[in-house]
């Protein structure tokens with residue numbers, strides 16, 4: 578085990594915040610991880626499991642052990658139309674999407690270019706353009722940090738919700754996800770329910786899109802709206818889109834002309850794009866010294882270089898207060914603030 582001390586976490590969080598970890602251990606195999614959990618090293622110390630740090634905001638140094646999951650690998654198992662994909666938790670998510678398409682395994686195209694790792698994907702049930710991880714999820718393997726024991730989780734045991742799962746709630750910080758199994762298919766059924774995807778395909782004159790066509794369009798849309806974390810520090814959507822009662826929406830629509838809403842499975846509720854609320858409260862593109870709100874997607878907070886986690890947290894609180902004052906809607910944070 579290679580235990581490093583006082584390691585800068587700047588390269589390990591996409592906000593690019595300069596903080597350090599007291600201890601830092603990178604694990605490359607499940608066995609290495611089990612060995613670490615069974616040793617005494619973690620006892621009495623706090624720990625944090627890090628994938629690629631694309632959904633985290635550090636506000637201070639981490640006075641414990643950072644476990645960096647670098648367990649990589651992708652396997653495909655074909656049986657009829659079904660293609661089962663088994664990937665290591667430390668595998669880069671977008672690589673998995675690309676490799677799957679190259680192997681004729683369809684179903685992940687809408688989730689192209691999402692930053693992060695395979696092991697982090699189930700934690701917050703990543704989603705974009707009408708698809709969530711849970712729609713293709715089969716099972717996962719995880720190691721219990723307290724005992725080093727391996728446990729398999731079925732889809733039901735993961736309790737997937739909008740941008741959440743059991744690993745973000747009851748089991749938060751208790752397991753490291755070492756392997757995820759997804760069920761993909763070799764047929765060309767694509768999901769183009771999401772209007773911006775449909776419109777972009779129509780513009781290109783594509784009538785019968787392949788999975789690759791959908792992936793290309795998703796990448797183009799993401800690249801045009803979401804700031805590239807390798808250029809401007811960010812962690813994607815900072816807040817969740819709030820769900821509000823339909824009756825409240827009717828009233829708000831009266832007061833705020835053009836406020837959009839998306840219907841939900843629960844018919845008495847609607848989802849309001851937080852980006853719209855933030856933009857119309859005057860925050861889009863706002864810059865305060867080293868930090869700000871993205872110019873292209875109001876849901877994304879950005880670090881222009883030397884911003885601190887505290888500055889970003891303070892800004893997020895100001896945005897929440899201003900949105901609440903204007904619309905009486907509470908915005909919930911989506912990223913993990915530490």
Ligand code: EPU
Nearest residue numbers: 705706813814816817818837850852853856873874875876
């Ligand atoms: N909008 C604005 N101003 C903006 C951006 C958007 O008013 O600056 C409004 C528009 O009405 C637009 C609507 O918000 O139609 C929705 O915008 P968009 O399609 O960009 O999606 P979103 O709801 O803001 C969610 C996810 C994203 C995901 C996109 C695409 C959450 C919290 N965010 O954003 O996920 O990529 O949909 O499906 O659900 C992430 O989780 O990090 C993330 C980027």
